[in-house]
Amino acid sequence: MKVLNVTGCELYHATIVKGEGCYVIDSNGKKYLDFEAGVWALPLGHNNLRVNQAIIRQLGEISHTAYRYTHPIVEEAAADLLHIMQLDDGKCVFLSSGSEAVEFGIKIANKISGKPLLLNLDKHYLSAYGVAGSIKSTPWVSIDWQSGEKNQQNNYDVLLKDIPFENISAFVFEAGNSSGNVMLPPKELIQAIVSKVKEHGGWIVVDEVTTGIGRTGAWFGFQNYDIWPDIIACGKGLGNGYPVSAVGISKEACEMLERTDFAYGQSHQNDPLGAAVAKEVLAVISEEELLKQSLERGKYLVTKLKELSAKHNCVKEVRGIGLMCALEFESSVDSDTLSIIHKKLFDAGFIVGLRLATRVLRFYPPLIVEEDMIRDMVLALDGILEEMQ
Numbered sequence: 001m002k003v004l005n006v007t008g009c010e011l012y013h014a015t016i017v018k019g020e021g022c023y024v025i026d027s028n029g030k031k032y033l034d035f036e037a038g039v040w041a042l043p044l045g046h047n048n049l050r051v052n053q054a055i056i057r058q059l060g061e062i063s064h065t066a067y068r069y070t071h072p073i074v075e076e077a078a079a080d081l082l083h084i085m086q087l088d089d090g091k092c093v094f095l096s097s098g099s100e101a102v103e104f105g106i107k108i109a110n111k112i113s114g115k116p117l118l119l120n121l122d123k124h125y126l127s128a129y130g131v132a133g134s135i136k137s138t139p140w141v142s143i144d145w146q147s148g149e150k151n152q153q154n155n156y157d158v159l160l161k162d163i164p165f166e167n168i169s170a171f172v173f174e175a176g177n178s179s180g181n182v183m184l185p186p187k188e189l190i191q192a193i194v195s196k197v198k199e200h201g202g203w204i205v206v207d208e209v210t211t212g213i214g215r216t217g218a219w220f221g222f223q224n225y226d227i228w229p230d231i232i233a234c235g236k237g238l239g240n241g242y243p244v245s246a247v248g249i250s251k252e253a254c255e256m257l258e259r260t261d262f263a264y265g266q267s268h269q270n271d272p273l274g275a276a277v278a279k280e281v282l283a284v285i286s287e288e289e290l291l292k293q294s295l296e297r298g299k300y301l302v303t304k305l306k307e308l309s310a311k312h313n314c315v316k317e318v319r320g321i322g323l324m325c326a327l328e329f330e331s332s333v334d335s336d337t338l339s340i341i342h343k344k345l346f347d348a349g350f351i352v353g354l355r356l357a358t359r360v361l362r363f364y365p366p367l368i369v370e371e372d373m374i375r376d377m378v379l380a381l382d383g384i385l386e387e388m389q
């Protein structure tokens with residue numbers, strides 16, 4: 001094998017050669033239902049015709065430009081994205097990956113605040129590299145909201161007591177993917193943090209790389225929290241498999257940034273091809289009312305997983321919002337057993353996510369997933385758990 005695999009995930013035997021909606025097909029013609037939507041990046045599923053056509057159309061015009069001129073489709077995509085971000089009077093930059101978008105958002109916040117520290121929620125992944133890729137060390141201050149007595153009492157004043165809010169440049173909020181564990185922070189806590197940060201002149205940056213573009217049943221995960229961010233980073237679903245990401249910036253933050261010497265150049269920044277894809281993805285989601293569908297199918301998925309959990313003592317908890325769902329096993333289920341369950345599901349034709357460290361199976365299907373697909377997957381999992389008792 002010539003391709004280096006450093007993803008931390010074992011390669012399963014199948015060579016995937018084609019994608020079609022919610023399915024991928026291996027070199028033997030076997031079909032698998034993709035409950036991971038690639039790497040949570042395909043709201044419209046694989047091989048979407050409208051996105052393919054938008055790409056071909058744009059390739060026939062121009063795919064890549066440069067820093068000294070723009071293209072109408074980039075302006076149109078920016079306006080569409082800012083509209084759903086509720087930042088119509090702000091500005092937007094198109095980039096290439098989710099990590100880059102989050103890093104860019106943080107760079108902006110640091111530049112305009114001049115404060116030394118960043119605040120985040122403990123165990124919420126933000127980036128593969130850079131400042132946001134090392135959230136365990138300075139300049140990060142982490143809020144451990146998932147464990148501890150302080151939080152169990154819902155006593156947020158105690159939880160936030162020692163945070164040096166006066167030195168916080170930005171609260172970087174990731175709305176519940178929590179490294180693929182689907183741990184949804186309480187609304188009251190997030191609202192309390194946001195108001196403290198704002199009170200002290202800090203900025204609110206949201207990482208919507210996974211929770212954005214319909215995953216939670218809203219355009220963005222932060223919309224489930226009734227907060228108003230200044231900077232919104234998104235990626236993954238925005239390109240439906242094409243590597244385009246974006247950062248939306250409020251008018252106020254833009255005006256401050258434009259008064260500084262901030263500069264950022266990256267070869268594919270604001271490329272027409274990426275913008276054409278993003279524009280089409282947003283249009284399809286709106287026209288096909290996929291936010292509503294994501295919410296409804298998500299409720300169905302959680303209901304089916306809860307029925308399964310009621311039958312099997314080895315299941316500890318089912319969590320979910322929209323089509324971002326997790327099933328956590330009891331600590332009695334060891335890593336080997338969980339790996340076997342995951343592999344058996346794969347062999348039965350169902351690709352789901354696996355997080356051994358937290359004993360989680362994860363389900364983030366395309367927003368176009370059908371009820372019978374959900375039923376089939378849960379039935380297959382039910383059969384595997386019964387057989388393994």
Ligand SMILES: Cc1ncc(COP(=O)(O)O)c(C=O)c1O
Nearest residue numbers: 097098099125126127209210235
């Ligand atoms: C919440 C969150 N932020 C950022 C990223 C990084 O995005 P990318 O892998 O596109 O760089 C991810 C990737 O999984 C993510 O889940």
